[in-house]
Amino acid sequence: xxxxxFRWARPIAVVAACAVLASCGLPQVGPNKRQIFAGSVQxxxxxxxxxxxxxxxxxxxxxxxxxxxxxxxxAGQLGSDTIRPGDVLGITVYENVDDSLLGVExxxxxxxxxxxxxxxxxxxxxxxxxxxxxxxxxxxxxxxxNKLADQTPDPQVEVRRAAGDGATVSLVGAVGGxxxxxxxxxxxxxxxxxxQSGGITIQPEIARVTVIRGKKSDTIWFExxxxxxxxxxxxxxxxxxLVEQDTRSYTALGATGSQARVAFESQNLSAIxxxxxxxxLLASAADPTGVFVLRNEPEEVAEQVLGRNDLQGTQRMVxxxxxxxxxxxxxxxxxxxxxxxxxxxxxxxFTQWNKVISAITGTAxxxxxxxxxxxxxxxG
Numbered sequence: 001x002x003x004x005x006f007r008w009a010r011p012i013a014v015v016a017a018c019a020v021l022a023s024c025g026l027p028q029v030g031p032n033k034r035q036i037f038a039g040s041v042q043x044x045x046x047x048x049x050x051x052x053x054x055x056x057x058x059x060x061x062x063x064x065x066x067x068x069x070x071x072x073x074x075a076g077q078l079g080s081d082t083i084r085p086g087d088v089l090g091i092t093v094y095e096n097v098d099d100s101l102l103g104v105e106x107x108x109x110x111x112x113x114x115x116x117x118x119x120x121x122x123x124x125x126x127x128x129x130x131x132x133x134x135x136x137x138x139x140x141x142x143x144x145x146n147k148l149a150d151q152t153p154d155p156q157v158e159v160r161r162a163a164g165d166g167a168t169v170s171l172v173g174a175v176g177g178x179x180x181x182x183x184x185x186x187x188x189x190x191x192x193x194x195x196q197s198g199g200i201t202i203q204p205e206i207a208r209v210t211v212i213r214g215k216k217s218d219t220i221w222f223e224x225x226x227x228x229x230x231x232x233x234x235x236x237x238x239x240x241x242l243v244e245q246d247t248r249s250y251t252a253l254g255a256t257g258s259q260a261r262v263a264f265e266s267q268n269l270s271a272i273x274x275x276x277x278x279x280x281l282l283a284s285a286a287d288p289t290g291v292f293v294l295r296n297e298p299e300e301v302a303e304q305v306l307g308r309n310d311l312q313g314t315q316r317m318v319x320x321x322x323x324x325x326x327x328x329x330x331x332x333x334x335x336x337x338x339x340x341x342x343x344x345x346x347x348x349x350f351t352q353w354n355k356v357i358s359a360i361t362g363t364a365x366x367x368x369x370x371x372x373x374x375x376x377x378x379x380g
Contacts, residue, residue, distance in 0.1 A: 030254050033290045033346050036318065047294075047316040050305055056319065057334045059304040060297075063268060064339075068218045068233055072211065077188045077234040083132045083140065084167050084237060089114045089122065093148065094156035101126060101152040113162070126151055137161050169193060169235050173243040174202045183235055191225055191232045193241065205266050206246040213239050221267055248339035252278040255286035255345045264339075271321060272332040274343050281345055288323040290346030295319070295338065 039045030050056055083089070091111040093102050102109030102125060114122050120133025122140075127147035132140055137159040148155040167183045176198015187193045190211065194200065200207050200222060207222035213236060222243070225231050248264045257279015265277060271293060275281065281288060295317050297305070302315040321335065322328050337343070 030344060030346070033287070036292060036344075036346070039318070047318050048302070048306060049318045049320060051320045051322070052331050052335050054331075054334075056305055057331065057336075060301060060319070060338075061334075061336045062301055062338070063336060066208070066220050066224070068211070068220060068231060069216070071216065072213070072218055072233045073230065075234050075236065082167075083116060083120075083135055083137070083161060085116050085118050085120050085133050086237075087116045087132075087167060088162040089116065089132065089137070089140070090160040090162050091124065091144070092158040093144070094158075095152050096154050096156075097152060101148070167237040169237070169239040169241055171197045171241045171243070174200050174207065174245065175243050176201060183237060187235075189232045189234055190241070193235060194225075194243070200243050202243075202245050203265075206264060208244055208246055210242040210244070211239055212242070223267070250274060250337055250339070250341040250343055252343045253345075255282045255347050256280070256343070257282065264337075269337045270333050271335040271337055271343070272329065274337045274341075275332070275345075278343075285347050287346045287348040288328075291321040291323060291332070292344045292346070293319040293321070293335070293337065294342040294344060295340070 037043070037049060039047050040049040041047065089111075091114055093109045093111075095101060095109070100107075100109065111124070114124070116122055116132045120131060121129050122132045123129050124144055124147070127144050130140065130143055130147070135143075141157045141159045144157045144159070145155055148157070162182075168180050169183060170180050171193070172178050175194065179197070181187065181193060181196055183193075187196045190209070194209070204222050208219050209222050209225060210217055210219040211233070220231055246264050246267075249261050250264075250269075251261050252274070253259050256275065260278065262274070262277055266273070269277075271291070275291070281291075296314045297317040299311050299313055299315065302317060303309050303311050305317065319335070321332050323332060325331070
């Protein structure tokens with residue numbers, strides 16, 4: 001009697017398990033191809049789905065151009081000996097007399113730090129106020145000598161230009177030695193000043209150099225500084241030089257070696273390189289026909305890709321790469337990844353099938369356990 005009472009347990013458990021499986025769905029790393037295509041403008045979404053080909057690759061190969069403007073490129077080099085307001089001078093006066101005018105007997109008079117004031121003048125005892133800005137140390141030496149000659153016989157004057165705030169630049173960021181550096185004869189250009197600071201401390205491929213001059217600022221790639229000598233601009237007093245790592249990144253999701261926000265490792269990054277950076281496709285799960293790049297595309301680029309001129313504003317674009325096509329790997333190699341892109345790889349249908357089988361197998365096992373429990377309760 002008890003056996004008949006619990007005989008309904010097995011079929012009801014199977015039906016319940018199937019209902020749960022149907023309602024909850026199978027676990028996924030993300031949407032499948034069908035679900036992504038459902039988001040196209042032709043269906044129920046607002047994204048344009050575009051298969052990548054040579055034309056699309058050319059239209060989307062837009063990377064931010066870095067370089068110096070004409071005002072930076074055309075600035076001539078400063079004379080390394082020209083004194084400017086804010087510079088600091090070291091002055092030594094030798095006198096050939098026992099009763100020295102400026103120093104003590106047997107020793108020269110040394111003025112270690114004489115700063116050029118905002119109007120460009122310096123003051124020397126017994127020589128008075130002297131115009132220094134615009135002159136060279138040699139010219140200032142002659143002026144001081146002539147001024148002192150009337151008061152001490154045959155004075156010998158030495159003038160040295162030291163580091164001051166009149167002709168200096170500041171270097172910050174990823175350089176060997178951050179600080180304020182004077183513009184001297186060997187360091188009148190950007191490359192030589194970077195070398196003076198100890199060079200950069202990050203990978204050259206992803207290093208960016210920004211020069212700020214007043215209200216203007218321009219940025220170049222560090223490698224371009226040496227590949228293109230014309231970019232080695234002349235420096236100006238007050239320039240600020242910032243060396244920093246490239247801040248661009250993309251997001252990798254789906255059936256890839258890792259799922260993360262990934263920084264660029266080169267100036268230009270292709271889709272195939274982006275896949276390689278995250279460990280490639282998962283051999284046990286990835287669908288090489290379903291590699292997607294999701295991007296908000298500027299209006300002008302989107303119109304070129306779609307061959308139309310009626311779009312307004314930024315457009316959501318989903319680029320599809322099929323690595324199994326005859327030229328699929330070449331397309332992925334030529335397609336440029338941009339800052340903020342999302343790289344997504346779908347799971348292969350076989351992976352989904354395995355999940356179905358595992359779910360059914362697990363359900364059957366649960367049903368067997370339920371049946372055994374029912375039998376135990378019935379005492380059968």
